[in-house]
Amino acid sequence: MNKRLELPKKSFWSPASALKYLVKKPVTIRVPKTYREASPRYRGFHVNDWDKCVGCGTCAEVCPTDAIHMVEFEEIPTEPGKRNWRPAIDYGRCSFCALCVDVCTTGSLQMTREYIHISRDPNTFFFVPNEKGIHSVEYPVGYERDEDSDLLDLDRVEMPVIEPQERVTSFIEMVRGYSKEQAIAEASRCVECELCRSACPAQMHIPQYIHQIWKDNLDEGLRYLYKTNPLPEVCGRVCTHKCETACSIGHRGEPVAIRWLKRYIADSVPLERYHEILDAKPVKPAGKSVGVIGSGPAGLSAAYYLVLMGYDVTIYEAKSRPGGVMRYGIPRYRLPDDVLDKDIAFIESLGVRFVMNTKVGVDITLSELKQRHDAIVLAVGFTKGRSTKVPGSDHPMVLQALPLLEKIRDYLRGDAPKPAVTDDVVVIGGGNVAMDIARSVARLQKQEYGKVSVKVACLESEKEMPADKEEIEEALEEGVEIHPTWGPRQFLVENGELKGVELKRCIRVFDEKGKFNPIYNENERKTLTASMVIEAIGQAPDYSLLPDEICQKLDFVGARLLTDEYGQTSIPWLFAAGDIVHGPDIIHAIEDGHRAAKGVDTFLTGGNANE
Amino acid sequence: MNLKELISELKNKYRVLDEKFNDPNHTFVSIVPDQLHAALGELKSYGWKHLSTISCVDWIDDNEFELVYHLWNWDSRSQISLKTRISRSNPHFPTIMHIFPTAKYYERDIHEFFGVEFDGNSEMEPLFLEFWDDIPPMRKDFDPLKYSREKFGERDYKVPFADFIVEEGDQK
């Protein structure tokens, strides 16, 4: 380039060239006569699909100018994972950056191409966006989130698991757990909207402990866990994690792995440090004693909170080890003994007494217990299996899932000989217990015969199956066959030998009201060969420990005991918790135990638990 | 001489506390306060004639201010940011106006926002903030939200977040 800037030469005609501007089309437009359409990506006023919006409040969280506030609308129904909050926008503050749109967990919030609002009334600049937009005039959608602009992390940090071919050969815990880096990465996906809390039966402080993981402060995280749950190791593995269904990230991506994160905290803090971190000790001795029948999740939870309230707590357990379903029901590849021991050891270290091998009603009567203690918490769980009662179900090779699971766990601990399984097994049932027994049998078969032959038949379709999705997937990976929508017609016995199962097609499981009421097509049948059948169609309580005169005083709803909110039965000193109140679910049982503890405390300090 | 060699030469002459390369052409060098002027002068004679700006960082936990002099060399196409730390309790530092005259306003800026006195730079009256009546605002212990609430009061406006419809014809 030449350094001295010279202008181009002036043309002789240049004055005349100005004439062309006389006929040039103006670049301006006449407003408001002509409406200028904004571009397709225009960041105009907001619209919000109220049906999609769950009120998570992440938009308000990300707003750099504090322009978004969540407003409660009482007319909107709430349910776990859905709040009746909706974002309200102060257009005096809004900077139209659209971060709220990019971060929206459900995708309900968008911006339109509408961009003019003029009013003398400043209050009209506050606006709760709905589907209609600020002036109830329909405008095309403007700015939308896309894959590139998404501000959420939709993909879960993959949990390291042992490969199916390898894990099916043994009962080693298949889920390995997160490393510190993985846990922090997973925790950083959480938007801390707290929607999960309402879905958790125990109302655990989920966002809070996830936040502590993210800050790498596990001590504080553990404190949050123990506020509502004394069995974090167990729940970190086998909880039904309803929280993850409610997780707002799950609307567009994979929900935050809340269960695994809980497990990460519990796994990472050694038991020796629990006392120092939690500083858990009884407030003051209450001078009264409570007996807890059953050492399952509900019993342990009740005992933990009662002992912290200063009560003298004794747990009576029929079996030789504490833990109930966690010790004898759930297979070891999902819940190893040592982690359960860790949770129980901490509870025991607080001063809870365990009386093992003592079956109430056999070794000791309930009235004897009543004499020893001021209150009794009944937490015996569902221990009896249900039978299909179809022809042939009385054959000795037709077994119940729960006793077999118990035998397998006893065998793995070295407490009992190996239970016999044949090389061709059919499991009846579609719940988690069915999956547990199917996968346990598969492992035994693999060890014994080198191959897996387990067939699961259940009434429900694949979508309706009550078992967790991942349980079903993992079972399939391990070589278990699943036959959905088939119910047992009869078990085929020839010459006293079990040969197979005849199935009939199930057309419908639940009626319009959602009640269990299956309808079959008796003509559509198929047969599965089997030399052993395991029934896993549900569990029932065993109330044989209750004397008749007590039973008569109690109220039952079906198989469940009717209690008040705090577990108190119609007999004031008798409280109930867990499966016998709410049906089988560990996290529910823990919450029941917690509430029963509160109920017992109110009862023993005088007064009604409801007060 | 590339930047790495230059830095090692600087290290021979001055007490360099720390050095960090963002990439081969961009570096941060920490130096003791009383040698900073000499180092700046020497760098200027090597071609670091362009002072981009002077930054100040309040390291309140260490009770120190950090002054960062960003230099750029058009010939070697490289950046050196010379850093030095001074006490936060009575922050004083000699001016660099005799080396870089343009530092005058950068120093005044830092004086206003951090309260660092630059000895030798006489014009230190406020530049941006009129009637300022608190500690220098860029210090970490200054809370703007609290200041604003105390100064202007909480504006408690009730927001009628109700749907409303603007009369027809008002828009478009």
Add this chain to the structure above:
Amino acid sequence: MKEFELFFGPNHPGMHGNFSVHLRVDGDTVVKAKPVPGFLHRGFEKLMERRLWIQNLALIPRICVPEPDINEMVYAMAVEKIAGIEVPEKAHWIRTLILELGRIAAHLFSIGGIGGATGLYTFPYWATADRDSVLDIFEHISGARIYHMYIIIGGVRKDLPEGIDSLIRETMDYLESRIPEYIDLVMKNRIIQTRLRGKLVLTREMCEEMCITGVGLRATGVDYDIRKYDPYAAYEWVDFDIPVGEDGDAFTRGYLKLLEIQQSIRIIRQVLDKMPKKGPVNVKLPGNALKWRIPPGEAYAHVESSRGEYGYYVVSTGETTPYRVHVRGASYPQGLYGIEKYLPGTRIEDVPLWLGTMDVCPPEIDR
């Protein structure tokens, strides 16, 4: 003659935005000039320390109103340097496109401003209307005309929309055809020639003393341009010249801006030709944006804005918010030190020309 004190601005037609110069004048000659900034001080640096890394996206473009993209760019560059983020190739190209479009818009606005300072009002009308055609492109790409909030940490926010190619090319053709008209209308204009030629002459030494960059420096015969000297984005991969003048006067500076627009058009055409059609436009930091953490570290990033070197010094301590962000506005030296030092001796009517041709941008000085 007696000396007077004259408050030039903030309300003055020749003043660029909210800025004031307190003059002592002897007749028409300036004896003493004192810059008075602060009318636009919004405390952005403090606000940024109190906001998440992503939230600052809404703040940074507002630091410089006429050319917001450079703020987004240097912020992203500084953070990427600290965190060691590799930006995907396509994002580099898109960023280049955005920055050059921004340069055209800023230059048009700025040279239009010269018309305002000299009383030639056709020029600002033309320039503002033509700048709007660039803003239309921005609106299509980012969804907003002025504050684009488009360049983010790790790349750009969204891919270019379908069919934007032809819109950009058409606009570039149009703008290119306008440049001879601008030269005819303004640069050859007798009034402009009289008012700008030989006025406010700066030498290279004066510029180096003030640490001035941009057209002010390039009008003195050097081709210092950070795009060439410390390349970023895709500038290494495109062909362009740095227009240089020798006279160092206001006219040269104004003319250089027009010539730079030509170069920008050239760059934009190359970007459209060479840019990969597919590929990612950003890399995501782990976790959601509310929990982005940038590892501890510091970086000074600078780019060539339409007014010269524009830099951000960013310090991170590994938290979700920056520990310190310091903005080096491109016009800081000429707007404060330059006014004080080199306005005395000129005439009153030259004051707006200093602000206009040296591109004093009050919002970036005040921050």
